[in-house]
Amino acid sequence: MITNLARGVQAFTSNAFLVEGDRTVLVDTGSNFDAVARIEDRGADLDAVILTHTHHDHVGNLEAVSEAFGVETWGFDTDQPAVDNPIGDEESVRMGDHAYTALHTPGHKNDHLCFYSSAASVLFAGDLIFQNGSFGRTDLEEGDRKRLIESIDRVRERADEHLAEMHVGHGPSVTTNPYQDVELAGRAARME
DSSP, X not given: OEEETTTTOOSSOOOOEEEOSSBOEEEOOOSSXXXXXXXXXXXXXXXXXXXXXXXXXXXXXXXXXXXXXXXXXXXXOTTSTTXXXXXXXXXXXXXXXXXXXXXXOOSSOTTOXXXXXXXXXXXXXXXXXXXXXXXXXXXXXXXXXXXXXXXXXXXXXXXXXXXXXXXXXXXXXXXXXXXXXXXXXXXXXXXX
């Protein structure tokens, strides 16, 4: 089961997805809301935090979550203070009841990862791709439009056209033909 703990939060935050199952993980912690209370409300026994990237809105609640549940954090770049353990490109990561492949997808931020499971037919797209073909900002530090387009193309080539769910860093998850949104993002990123 995948639950967005940040749903309904009015403050500026990323989404924070609790993925429950054999290995219960939190994909990004969000910021500016009580993530600990929301995890406790679900009665979840958290095993790890997995980061799509280390922008503040995705890691603002990290310290509180780590302390409350005694969990370590996994992400692409252990030089980032928020990341305890590395996840390499193409590495398999267990989340919930499925294995996900980590895809290094820079362009929005150098340490950005997406996570794709063909068995679950789920993509965690972070801030690379959003609903309706929107895509991550490239005007921030480490932003690079060319690399972003390459990363979107990589996800499009890897994901199955029958992709069932795409969970994004901001805004609603996409559960109706999300592969189309991936394709739209690739086209839109080339036009601007």
